[in-house]
Amino acid sequence: MIKIFDFISLKPSILLFLNIGLVFIIIFLGRHKSPKSTLMWAMVMTLIPIVGFILYLLLGQDYKKRKMFKLKEEEDYFLSSITNYQANFMESGKFLGNNEKTKEYYDLIRLNLNSDESFYTDDNKIDIFFQGKTKFESLLNDIDNAESSIDIQYYIFKSDLIGSELIRRLENKQAQGVKVRLLYDGVGGRFLKKHDLDKLKELGADVEIFFPNLIRRFNLRLNYRNHRKLVIIDNKIGYIGGFNVGDEYLGLDKNFGFWRDTHIRVEGSAVAGIKFRFLKDFNYASKKTDPRAESFSRPSKTAGNSGIQIITSGPDTKYENIKNMMFKMITSAKDRVVIQTPYFIPDDTILDAIKTASVSGVDVSIMIPKNPDHPFVLWASLSYLGEVIASGAKAYLYDEGFMHCKMLLVDEYLSTIGSANMDIRSFSLNFESNALIFDDDVNQKLYNQFLEDVKNSEELTLEKYESRNKLVKIKESFSRLLSPIL
Incomplete structure (x- = not known):
C-alpha cells in the first residue's frame, strides 16, 4: 500500500x-x-x-472566435451588392467621389472594400467633439429630437449621473413611440444596475447584452469584448468614437481628472455603414440573424462633402481590418503621421511601419497619457515608444488629465477616429469600429487640437528615455513580454 x-x-x-x-x-x-x-x-x-x-x-x-465567425459570416452577404458595385466601378477606371484628392487613395479604399465590405460615401457632414460635455449635450439633444428610431451601443455603460440621464431620455422617447434599442457589453456594463433598465424594457425597448456574465460582475470571457461606441438616430445621424457612458468621460472622476477624448457626429450616407455594424452586433446578441428587416435610402439632400468609410474588425472578421487600414495609411505617408492613443502596444507590422516612416523623413508624433489607467500598459507602451524615438519619431506624455482618444492622421487629408487603440488587443481580440475620413478640413481640425494637446504634454526625448532607472527597465521588459494579452 x-x-x-x-x-x-x-x-x-x-x-x-x-x-x-x-x-x-x-x-x-x-x-x-x-x-x-x-x-x-x-x-x-x-x-x-x-x-x-x-x-x-x-x-x-479562440473557440468562441471560430463559432462567432461562422454565425456572422451568414449575414455578411447583405452588403456585397453595394461593395461589389463600387469595386467594379473603380476597376473600370471611373472616378469614385467628388474630390480629386480621394483618387490618390484608391488602393486604400479598395483594401477596405475587399476585406471589410466597407463602402465609400462622400456626402457626409462631420462634427468633432474633444470633450465629454459637448459630445453628450449634442447626443442628448439629438435623442430628444428623434422621430422614429434610436440605436445605441456602448462598451461601458454605467448607472451614474450621465448614464441615468441617458436612460431617462430613452424612456421618454420610447413612451412617445420612438423605437429604442440598447446594446452594451457584458464586462463593460457590469456595473449597470439591472433595475435601472426595467422601466425602459417595460415600455417596449429592446435591451441586449453582448456576452453576458454568468455571474453578476464576474465574467471569465475576458477576450472578445465589444469595444464599439455607436449611436444611430432616425437612420440620419450617427455617432462613433472613443467616449463611453460614464461620469469619468465628463471629467467628474477625481482619479482621472479632465478626460480628453475624440468623437464625431455624422450626417450623410455613412450613417448606413454605422447602422449595418450595429445591426450585426445587435442581431447576434438577440439571436436574430437577418439584417434585411431594416431599410435604408440615400439622403434626399447632401449633408456635406466629407468622404467616409466605416471600418470594423474583430474575432468575426477574416482579416485584421483596422490594423491593415492603419498600416496602409502609415506606409502611404509623405509628410506627417500623428497618433493619439491611451495604449501604444503595436504588433511588429505597425511598429515597423512607424519606424520606417520615421527613418524615411516623415514627421511622426505619438501621444499617450502620462498617468495611465493600467500601469502594465504604460510600461509596455514606454518600451515601444523607446524604439520609435530611436528611429527619429517624437513622443509626448499628455499631462492635463487622462487622454483616451484613438486618432491617427496622415499628411493633410487622411484621418481615422474610432474605438480601436493602437494595441494588439484592439487589432485582433476586441470588436472595434473606426471611421476613415477623407477630408482636409477635418484633418486640420484634428491636427490643431493635437498641437493644443502638445502644450499640455511632456516630450519624452531619447535622452530622457535612456536615463530611466533600472527598476523602470525591468518593469518595461516584463510588461512587454505580456504585450499579446494586455
Missing part, C-alpha cells in the same frame, strides 16, 4: 509531466497563431505550472 508521504513525493513529478502535456496542447492549439504569442503562453505555463493553462483558457483560447 502506498503511504500518504509516498504519494506526496510522487506528486511533483506527476504535475511536471501533466504540465509538459498541457504545454504541448497550447503549442498545438496555437499552430495557426503568431509564434510569438504561442511562445509567450508556453513561457507562462513554464513559469506558472497548471495556473498558466487556466489563464490560457481565459485569455488565449
